[in-house]
Amino acid sequence: MTVHHPQTPQFFLTSPSPCPYLPGQAERKVFTHLVGERAPALLDLLSQGGFRRSQNIAYRPACERCRACISVRILVDEFVPGKSTRRILARNRDLVGRMATPSPTSEQYSLFRRYIDHRHAFGGMAEMSVLDYAMMVEDSQVDTRVIEYRRKGPDSAFTAQSDGDLVAVALSDVMADGMSMVYSFFDPEQDQRSLGTHMILDHIERTRKLGLSYLYLGYWVEGSKKMQYKIRFKPQEHLTPRGWERYDG
Incomplete structure (x- = not known):
């Protein structure tokens, strides 16, 4: 037995x-x-x-x-932004990211709803209610954070009280060897900002400042356009039958 x-x-x-x-x-x-x-x-x-x-x-x-x-993870200490990613960072200089304990808000859900309705209207999250969203954020027994990205206000360098409109949100875990981006969403009407890429770049820097080695991005699926962006951030490692192996291709 x-x-x-x-x-x-x-x-x-x-x-x-x-x-x-x-x-x-x-x-x-x-x-x-x-x-x-x-x-x-x-x-x-x-x-x-x-x-x-x-x-x-x-x-x-x-x-x-x-x-x-x-499975894909970025080697944050070796990552160096290229020309295109530097342009994205420059394009979003007017944004500030604040990391806090996971606390859902109606403002977050409103942005989440706009993102889902515009980008994934027929996906598995299309029917998520405000309660479902709150559970996604709060229902965690690990070290989870919410990072809100807002337009800078006149005193953003000193206080969060003057930050402007919410344009993007990331739900991320802090683990022993890195950060893991669990889910992120953004204003679908601001495509010119490349907010998804900006959040990854910001997480690379946050992971590095925490003294951790990896940023986990989840799964890359070859042949899926939805997942193609994940292999742009090199060097990275892929999980193979032989373990984690470096990928620079």
Whole structure:
């Protein structure tokens, strides 16, 4: 008879469902719960194996005939912005990012709703209510932060009280070896800012300042236009059957 220690994580497998990235493919996921005081250490360990977090669930793809999802992390100490990324940083000089404990607001949800309706109207998050959004932000037993990006006000260098309109939000975890971008969204009417790229660049610098080595971006799916942006940030490492391997291609 197998005896499970009460603190040993148990893993479960989802039923097949349509893949959101590759047409005609079916996806399955293996997952476990992140609960209790051991949740941060468990997330650190599982992230090394390519798991991601969603609320109090850690999951990774476990598809039967497809291995297209590849875990990606940026080597922040070696990253140097190129010409295009420097232009994006310059374009967003009027923004300030504030990192705080995860606390959902109606302003965040309003921006989230505009982003989803414009970019992912038929996706899995299209029906999320304000309560669902609050759970996504708050339901975490690891070190989670919310970073709000706003237009600078006249006194933004001294106080957050004068910051302007909210234009982007990132929900991110701080782990033992790096930061992990769990979810981010932005004003869909400000495409010229390249806000998604700007948030990644800002997270690279935040991770570096925390003295950590990696920024985890989740999964890159070759052949999916939605995921193509993730391999622009080099050098980075990809999780392969042999472990994490450097990717400069």
